[in-house]
Amino acid sequence: MVQSVKYDIVENLKSRLDGAKAIVLVDYKGINIEQVNALRARFRASGVDYFVQKNTLIKLALNELGINDLDSELVGPTAVAVCNLDEVSPARVMTKFLKEVMEDAKFPKFKAGYVAGHVFSENELKALALLPSREELLAKVLGGLQAPITGFLGVSQGIIRKFVYALDAVAKKQAQAS
Numbered sequence: 001m002v003q004s005v006k007y008d009i010v011e012n013l014k015s016r017l018d019g020a021k022a023i024v025l026v027d028y029k030g031i032n033i034e035q036v037n038a039l040r041a042r043f044r045a046s047g048v049d050y051f052v053q054k055n056t057l058i059k060l061a062l063n064e065l066g067i068n069d070l071d072s073e074l075v076g077p078t079a080v081a082v083c084n085l086d087e088v089s090p091a092r093v094m095t096k097f098l099k100e101v102m103e104d105a106k107f108p109k110f111k112a113g114y115v116a117g118h119v120f121s122e123n124e125l126k127a128l129a130l131l132p133s134r135e136e137l138l139a140k141v142l143g144g145l146q147a148p149i150t151g152f153l154g155v156s157q158g159i160i161r162k163f164v165y166a167l168d169a170v171a172k173k174q175a176q177a178s
């Protein structure tokens with residue numbers, strides 16, 4: 001009976017982890033229940049699945065999905081943040097939570113992350129969280145592409161404007177002469 005319950009838990013974990021763009025392991029010690037609830041709400045609002053499960057069951061589910069790189073990090077209290085939509089959301093939400101709610105306390109903290117097929121350390125996850133959002137990056141690229149065109153249009157309009165002023169001055173001068 002116990003074996004079938006564990007098998008069901010592992011299958012559930014596999015379904016939650018399968019196809020994830022980002023899997024972040026979090027050491028959650030030193031955080032009270034109100035803070036955990038606040039963190040869960042932030043994760044939920046960002047489309048991140050956040051849960052706590054036994055390390056051995058998480059390890060089994062990850063190994064069955066072909067992810068063996070996080071095995072060494074599955075020690076001690078571990079929570080898992082999984083996002084199927086965005087690679088950066090779990091790290092960004094956690095970093096913002098640490099600054100705003102925990103006031104840069106040492107816990108909870110990142111253990112490791114698995115993003116786009118690569119293992120990220122705690123420092124790499126923090127750096128990833130500081131990157132601008134996808135929309136901001138696209139806006140910057142678009143602005144960079146538009147800048148030369150806008151500058152060219154401004155210069156060409158200035159040339160046309162000066163030409164019109166010169167023609168107007170010539171016309172006024174000829175009108176005064178006649």
